[in-house]
Amino acid sequence: MQFVIVLVLIAGIIATLAVDEFPGPLERCHFGNETCYVEQAQNFFRAFKSGIPDRGVASLEPIDLGTLRVESGGHSASLQFNLLMTDAKLYNLANSVVVKSLKGFTKDFSKPLKLVLMLYMPDLEVRAKYDVNGKILILPIVSTGDIVIKLSQVQAKLRIVADPVKRGHGDGDGHTYLNITDFKTVTKVKEGNFTLSNLFSDNRELRESTLKVLNDEWDALAADIQPKINEACDRSFRAILQHLWDNIPYEEFFDSESSIIHTGKKAMKS
Numbered sequence: 001m002q003f004v005i006v007l008v009l010i011a012g013i014i015a016t017l018a019v020d021e022f023p024g025p026l027e028r029c030h031f032g033n034e035t036c037y038v039e040q041a042q043n044f045f046r047a048f049k050s051g052i053p054d055r056g057v058a059s060l061e062p063i064d065l066g067t068l069r070v071e072s073g074g075h076s077a078s079l080q081f082n083l084l085m086t087d088a089k090l091y092n093l094a095n096s097v098v099v100k101s102l103k104g105f106t107k108d109f110s111k112p113l114k115l116v117l118m119l120y121m122p123d124l125e126v127r128a129k130y131d132v133n134g135k136i137l138i139l140p141i142v143s144t145g146d147i148v149i150k151l152s153q154v155q156a157k158l159r160i161v162a163d164p165v166k167r168g169h170g171d172g173d174g175h176t177y178l179n180i181t182d183f184k185t186v187t188k189v190k191e192g193n194f195t196l197s198n199l200f201s202d203n204r205e206l207r208e209s210t211l212k213v214l215n216d217e218w219d220a221l222a223a224d225i226q227p228k229i230n231e232a233c234d235r236s237f238r239a240i241l242q243h244l245w246d247n248i249p250y251e252e253f254f255d256s257e258s259s260i261i262h263t264g265k266k267a268m269k270s
């Protein structure tokens with residue numbers, strides 16, 4: 001009898017202590033239910049467009065990309081340039097992204113988690129201040145102004161590696177949190193184009209013919225610029241995800257019927 005009372009007491013204390021830090025409207029998934037993972041990833045983009053200020057999660061709409069430096073890498077003989085883009089922002093990702101798949105969750109906390117996230121974005125826009133110095137054909141081009149890069153039908157594959165790190169009972173809560181150690185995106189862009197303001201501002205024809213040359217050389221330009229955009233996105237997106245994960249124990253991603261195996265650690269009694 002006393003034993004039962006003790007159990008009830010313990011259960012009560014545990015229930016009170018249990019941290020429910022899960023940020024609504026995200027919902028827990030049953031472990032292994034990929035339909036649910038995809039729905040929740042989609043939910044994440046939709047729900048946290050303006051970030052989660054009280055958890056230090058930055059905005060997703062737009063995503064701040066900071067400064068990008070691009071040098072032409074010889075993909076086109078007619079283009080040579082150094083391009084500096086500052087205060088760059090990526091628009092329309094959270095608004096339009098379609099999560100195609102999310103795979104790789106595991107219950108085994110003894111090795112790094114390797115997630116693969118496939119996304120489709122019908123149209124994205126990068127806006128920045130630009131400063132360019134170079135040559136188009138034989139024409140010197142030295143200019144500053146605003147740049148808009150449109151990217152359409154973008155397919156992205158994100159590979160995220162994260163270490164499960166247990167926060168000890170001394171300085172933490174004993175839960176396991178994910179610490180991102182690698183974050184890499186590859187993209188395929190169907191088409192895109194550039195607009196630069198203030199290019200030969202005094203000469204409209206020259207500006208338009210220059211933009212035409214630039215856009216005819218889209219593939220060569222994209223080969224130089226796209227990797228820099230991806231790197232900047234990786235940096236920003238990694239920080240956003242890490243801040244989110246800093247706040248949610250990995251165990252909390254899944255519903256209570258998804259028993260998590262703490263390999264090498266004491267298993268939770270059920």
Ligand SMILES: *[C@@H]1O[C@H](CO)[C@@H](O)[C@H](O)[C@H]1NC(C)=O
Pocket residue numbers: 030033035036039
């Ligand atoms: C998987 O998740 C989806 C979406 O949350 C849900 O509708 C479905 O019932 C789940 N399937 C199983 C087998 O639990």
Ligand SMILES: *[C@@H]1O[C@H](CO)[C@@H](O)[C@H](O)[C@H]1NC(C)=O
Pocket residue numbers: 163165179180181182
């Ligand atoms: C998290 O990973 C970074 C490398 O990405 C590493 O520098 C840091 O020490 C790790 N933190 C913990 C708590 O393991």
Ligand SMILES: *[C@@H]1O[C@H](CO)[C@@H](O)[C@H](O)[C@H]1NC(C)=O
Pocket residue numbers: 123150151152191192193
């Ligand atoms: C640039 O690309 C976007 C998206 O593909 C398209 O809607 C727009 O018409 C294009 N603009 C030019 C000038 O080609």
